[in-house]
Amino acid sequence: MTEENNKKTKAEQIEENKYINMGTIRRVDQRAIMEKIRKEGHCPFCRENLDKYHKNPILKEGKYWLLTDNQWPYEKIKHQILAIYKTHVEHLKDVDPEAGKELFEMFGEECEKRNIPGGGLAIRFGSSIHGNYGSSVLHIHAHLVEPDLEKLDEGEAWRFKFGQPKNYKKKTGSEQ
Numbered sequence: 001m002t003e004e005n006n007k008k009t010k011a012e013q014i015e016e017n018k019y020i021n022m023g024t025i026r027r028v029d030q031r032a033i034m035e036k037i038r039k040e041g042h043c044p045f046c047r048e049n050l051d052k053y054h055k056n057p058i059l060k061e062g063k064y065w066l067l068t069d070n071q072w073p074y075e076k077i078k079h080q081i082l083a084i085y086k087t088h089v090e091h092l093k094d095v096d097p098e099a100g101k102e103l104f105e106m107f108g109e110e111c112e113k114r115n116i117p118g119g120g121l122a123i124r125f126g127s128s129i130h131g132n133y134g135s136s137v138l139h140i141h142a143h144l145v146e147p148d149l150e151k152l153d154e155g156e157a158w159r160f161k162f163g164q165p166k167n168y169k170k171k172t173g174s175e176q
Helices: 003-016 028-040 047-053 097-114
Strands: 058-061 065-069 077-085 120-123 141-147
Touching: 028 047, 058 097, 065 097, 077 097, 097 141
Parallel strands: none
Antiparallel strands: 058 065, 065 077, 077 141, 120 141
């Protein structure tokens, strides 16, 4: 295989999984749904498709964002709320600056409603032929996460992953 053919294969691979990253899947039940999404070839976070795959209720809908609980939450968390941008964009540069204000207002209201004393916010964006920036769905969405500090072991910190190379292999517990 020539260098040019190799590059074309990488580009075609991104095009095949245009809306999702199969390499970020953490759970068996999630993989089954993501396989279906991959075969359908559409974005699961676009409003016209969201109800087909996401089974948690929409908590609130604004002009730019809708809020819902993550269908496949991370381990050792108390709350993980997703804010899904209502227009399909994949890069932060394409988000309306006014959406930032609305996002903070909506997340702030959820923090008050759920009595969340602290946590973190994360937004991953973009894609590359060299790897993955961490998102399972290539549609701008934000995470509000409250780690469950009582479930963390001494010396353990809750982490949110940003980026992994295309040939990423998850380390086992003994390698970490």
